Amino acid sequence: MSDIREKLAECHQVKTITHDFTVLLDVLKDSDIDIDELAGQVSRNTAISARLLAVANSAWVSPRVPITSVQQACVLLGQTLVRSIGIALIVSAPFDPFRCRFFNSKKYWISAFLTADACHDLAINAFDLKKNDADSSLTIGLLHHIGLLALSDLEPEKTSEALQKALSQGLTVNDALIGQLGVGYSEAGHILLQSWRIPDMLSEAIERNALYAKKYSVDQVSILESARKVSKTLMLINESMFSKAQIPRLSDVEMLSFSKLEDSFDKTIELSEKLV
DSSP: OOHHHHHHHTHHHHSOOOHHHHHHHHHHTOTTOOHHHHHHHHHTOHHHHHHHHHHHTSTTTOOSSOOOSHHHHHHHHOHHHHHHHHHHHHHHTTOOGGGSTTOOHHHHHHHHHHHHHHHHHHHHHTSOOOHHHHHHHHHHHHHTTHHHHHHHHHSHHHHHHHHHHHHHHTOOHHHHHHHHHSOOHHHHHHHHHHHTTOOHHHHHHHHTOTTTSOGGGHHHHHHHHHHHHHHHHHHHHHHTOOOGGGSOOOOHHHHHHHHHHHHTHHHHHHHHHHHO
16 A cells, blocks of 8 residues: 555544544434434534534525524435535544645535535436435535545645646546546545545445446446536536536536536535635
């Protein structure tokens, strides 16, 4: 195992999180937890509570009345989204990605939520998955490039060089990272989530390698690949910094998902600003 892979595998020991975060992470891993119990546990953590309230009151959610309690936020957002956001925030908490000069926090969260939305939509409408599996797709989308956060902190200079190359040479960020570090954000995320004992189904799909994914997560790998194409296309078009060769070719079902995300793109931008 290379040095960077060893660093990622040992993150749960070196990049420690507070006891209350550890307790909450164990709660969030439980997919069968009751919504009232979930709200009660989340409300004990002021940092996560504040972020969830910000999300619940954002234009992305557009509540009819102001949401003033964690209980209201959990009911409005739903168990899946609360658990997904909570896990993403806790796992990313020990890292300082701003050590990397070219890390863009706003762009990171926009990509995370676009991909999560696309994953959930495609899981239901293209793959006809059951609710629980579609909910897992949303979580996978939200966590899909969490490895980038870790690499930006653990190897800031090389990650910065990779992000520069991705922009100047038209490479994917994942491929540019592999070129600089020998590991992309997909594999980094897989190792990181395994070190935090996040369920295998999520970490395997995030690695995005159908050859090595176990049978139960092969659909999730395909969903994530399609969702990444959709979110990448939308971000490229809105950044107005692309060549036609960079824009992925979308299938009919991917185009339908693209249209839905495009309609709510401004709201997704606002939501990302709540988490920066």
